[in-house]
Amino acid sequence: MSRRTFHRAPEGERRHDLIEATLDCIAESGLQGATVRQIAIKAGVTAGLIRHYFASKEHILQEAYRVVIGRLTEKAERVTGDPEERLRSFIVINLTEPVANSRSLSLWASFISRVSVDPQLAAIHREGYLGFRNALESLLADFLESKGQEADPARCRALAIAINGLLDGLWLEGCLAGELFEERELVSIALTSIEALIGLPIGAPATTQ
């Protein structure tokens, strides 16, 4: 009986592949589907190798969650342009591919369901959430200031919480049942709604569109 030949990959690449395989497993069949054997099969290696890179199954799941959160927030946190443009981009990015799709939601929900149980995951979540909301709050402050309004901290906080909630909710619904909405309907609703919340135009398309 002969051993199979194998490829000896650079450490970073192999870790990345294993995490990617983990996410595939979770997206396809939930956290329960992410067994070390399934992950190994998906990554094209044997199960034992996973323990060579990750101290335990918990560890690979935690790293995988970091990757998920990173992908949900990195694009939005790197918007460019003038304040109005940045705010608008932030909104659009969060409600369109690749941030908004059903795979992202499945992954996100899988981990969220364990946040209240696993303190490690809770810490990772908290970090990601506050980073996201602070980015939004600072975008808002810049935008209000650019429009000549004083950026009252209390109002910025309330606005950031409300807009963050609105974006989260619309993202959720779009991912869960995108076919219930017209093309770009959610983006359009988000822009119009946020204009109403702030009381200033941010370049939303006309409502007739």
Added chain:
Amino acid sequence: MSRRTFHRAPEGERRHDLIEATLDCIAESGLQGATVRQIAIKAGVTAGLIRHYFASKEHILQEAYRVVIGRLTEKAERVTGDPEERLRSFIVINLTEPVANSRSLSLWASFISRVSVDPQLAAIHREGYLGFRNALESLLADFLESKGQEADPARCRALAIAINGLLDGLWLEGCLAGELFEERELVSIALTSIEALIGLPIGAPATTQ
């Protein structure tokens, strides 16, 4: 070795107990924690009994999901009073106990993570979501009409989607990290925001409060 004596419960009661035990298991340790043995222990019976009431583990999970969705929506769908009062109650109910708490979120997220995988769960979800949004849309139409505004269907739809999103998002954040917010801060933000979206007062407390 003697058998333990056992209580012969009415069918409805026992099914209810088993589902409740299932929800406890899921809330405490996720879907993976809801094994037939754990459920049985939690319900104070033996594992085999579960198969007497439910054809398979999948079946008890589906029924449990129906219960979760029911609890998240039943209270809000039964508000009473004049249109403004009903709308305000709808908002408050969805952002306060017992609808908004971390256990509800854990349960909800656990199931949501499987919606895209399991068609049965997807159907149950769709039903619950549309029922909820339609209830909101009809509340809005009544409210607008009571204020002498024509209830334009397109606007009602867009408003319902936006408000539903806002409520979902705020509910989510409150459940996930309630300690990041002041007492009733989320309710207050929701009411103020929705007033801005609709363009009419609905009895939100003054912003200074």
Added chain:
DNA sequence: GGCGTAGTTGTTCAAGCGTATAATAACATC
């Protein structure tokens, strides 16, 4: 008051789980 039905228990089974470890193959260095 005995009997039949069905709710409930205890036990078993094969499959799959996470983890541990020895053997092996690929690569770096000299």
Added chain:
DNA sequence: GATGTTATTATACGCTTGAACAACTACGCC
């Protein structure tokens, strides 16, 4: 090209899982 290191495989172990089933017991019915 021999050698040492380590990434990778293969296999094993102890445990839990969902499911199945036979034995047992509470209760309704006649």
